[in-house]
Amino acid sequence: MLVSSASSGTSVDPGSDKAAVPAGKMKFSSFHLFHQHDGWSEKQVYDYNVELVEYLEEQGFHGVWLAEHHFRNYGLCNNVPAMLSHLAGRTSKIRLGSGVIILPLHNPIMIAEELAQLDLLSNGRVDFGVGRGYQSLEFSRFGVELSEARERLEEGLELIHRLWAENEVSFEGKFYRCEGLELKPKPLQRPIPTYVASISPDTVVRCAQRNLPILGDPVATWSSLKRAADTWHRTMDELDFDAGAHELCAMRTVYVGETNEQAREDLARFEIGFDRAKVINSQSAPLDPKTGKIAKGYEFWEGRYLKGGSVDNDFRWDQLEIIGDPERVIQQVRTLQSFGYNNLMCDFGSTRPFPIKEMKRVIKFFADEVMPAFA
Numbered sequence: 001m002l003v004s005s006a007s008s009g010t011s012v013d014p015g016s017d018k019a020a021v022p023a024g025k026m027k028f029s030s031f032h033l034f035h036q037h038d039g040w041s042e043k044q045v046y047d048y049n050v051e052l053v054e055y056l057e058e059q060g061f062h063g064v065w066l067a068e069h070h071f072r073n074y075g076l077c078n079n080v081p082a083m084l085s086h087l088a089g090r091t092s093k094i095r096l097g098s099g100v101i102i103l104p105l106h107n108p109i110m111i112a113e114e115l116a117q118l119d120l121l122s123n124g125r126v127d128f129g130v131g132r133g134y135q136s137l138e139f140s141r142f143g144v145e146l147s148e149a150r151e152r153l154e155e156g157l158e159l160i161h162r163l164w165a166e167n168e169v170s171f172e173g174k175f176y177r178c179e180g181l182e183l184k185p186k187p188l189q190r191p192i193p194t195y196v197a198s199i200s201p202d203t204v205v206r207c208a209q210r211n212l213p214i215l216g217d218p219v220a221t222w223s224s225l226k227r228a229a230d231t232w233h234r235t236m237d238e239l240d241f242d243a244g245a246h247e248l249c250a251m252r253t254v255y256v257g258e259t260n261e262q263a264r265e266d267l268a269r270f271e272i273g274f275d276r277a278k279v280i281n282s283q284s285a286p287l288d289p290k291t292g293k294i295a296k297g298y299e300f301w302e303g304r305y306l307k308g309g310s311v312d313n314d315f316r317w318d319q320l321e322i323i324g325d326p327e328r329v330i331q332q333v334r335t336l337q338s339f340g341y342n343n344l345m346c347d348f349g350s351t352r353p354f355p356i357k358e359m360k361r362v363i364k365f366f367a368d369e370v371m372p373a374f375a
Helices: 042-058 080-090 108-121 136-142 146-165 201-209 222-238 260-272 313-320 326-339 356-369
Strands: 027-032 063-066 095-102 126-131 169-172 177-181 194-197 214-216 248-256 322-324 341-347
Touching (some): 027 042, 027 095, 042 080, 063 126, 080 108, 108 126, 126 146, 146 194, 201 222, 214 222, 222 248, 222 313, 248 260, 248 313, 248 326, 248 356, 322 326, 326 356
Parallel strands (some): 027 063, 027 341, 063 095, 194 214, 214 248, 248 322, 248 341
Antiparallel strands (some): 169 177
16 A cells, blocks of 8 residues: 655555655554453453553553443553553553543543543553544444534543643533532643544544544554644744644554465454454444434544445555554554654453454564564
């Protein structure tokens, strides 16, 4: 897969060793969905992920990010601040990220409190990843209109950041309000680093207008990731914001094999036993229950979650995943750097039922063979 380079007008192949992309430091973190595989108990899901987070710290990873989901075995972490608080007591160095909190489903005052408390308990290790959400099943069961998600997100973010920064806050919004409110405790970090899940052009622009960095969608193609970063940087420049004060984070499925041939064989093997339609389907789609059509504000998503989750292995190899032998994977990470991303959130197989020993092997191979190239 070739994408054009904004700086030179040339093409960059994320799997080629000839692409002219920069070396340098890159932060590596890990994504945790808390997916309940067939035959796994809920307790096993929790124990498995907690053990992995401890192992990731041992292997020198920068951070971990936990996803919020509700009502399905797709993800069992329904209270991200609570789980991160538990992990804060099990770790000492690794950063603790919400990847992401679905802000429209929460009272933002409560989220501001919970993350401030967590930041103090963890000695300032919190990263606040936030998104508007998209799964109609979750919104309908909480009684929240999906079409209101964007407004709720933007209003909630403004209130949270004011509560962290100011001693007394009065706020009158469409959805949230308070008068003379002083948040206690205040976070150790002022402010807690905030990332907004975004890939659509409109959301990326809104992010930059708020002087906030983006967190790239895991199912966005390489070219979409590049367009998002270009749009963000261009908007930041137009507003005279300091883009260098932020880091952009991209989430990718990551797998390193001994050889490219082995990695491709493993990719095919992973997919044989996985019914992707159980994860990407109409329940996951941002549908308005009143009309059965894509909800207002989610037009960019049209069709993405309505095709039964059919993605062939060639497409995933060329356009979606960071996968291959160490040399190819290093080059793909450097291509991400050339786009402007400097934090890679690695999904090492959140929907793959790897035994714990196998998952640790996958993680260690990546830590040994890839991460030193970016030290």
